[in-house]
Amino acid sequence: MPTPLVSVTLGGIVRDLARLMNDEVGSGTADSGAAGTIVDAKFTDDDDSRLKGVWFLIFAGTANGRVGDVLSFTGTTATIEPTGTAIASTSQYLFTRAFHPDQYVRAVVMAQQLIGRSNLKERIDRSI
Numbered sequence: 001m002p003t004p005l006v007s008v009t010l011g012g013i014v015r016d017l018a019r020l021m022n023d024e025v026g027s028g029t030a031d032s033g034a035a036g037t038i039v040d041a042k043f044t045d046d047d048d049s050r051l052k053g054v055w056f057l058i059f060a061g062t063a064n065g066r067v068g069d070v071l072s073f074t075g076t077t078a079t080i081e082p083t084g085t086a087i088a089s090t091s092q093y094l095f096t097r098a099f100h101p102d103q104y105v106r107a108v109v110m111a112q113q114l115i116g117r118s119n120l121k122e123r124i125d126r127s128i
Helices: 010-020 041-045 101-115 119-123
Strands: 024-029 032-034 037-039 055-060 067-074 077-081 092-096
Touching (some): 092 101
């Protein structure tokens, strides 16, 4: 049985939806980063072939709303583009392969519009 959606932010619902679609390549909270990198120690078992070419979404914290591509991966660092606001230890990220994060955001917003002014609509934080 699928895990129920428990998030109340748009970014959290997008992450949960990617998980339900078996499209989540990775997610978590960055240890640090910069304008063009995401650093997380839990990447130590990953390699360039698994993470290169996936999309990323920063869905909470510093750089909230950034979306782009993972260009390469080395050790604990994913090199991303486009560059922008520096990633920090408060940045929560999602990596997907099959669907671009914007497609998930559009799907959630469309579902919300179909539902109308329900309890779901009132509880979603649309900050991304």
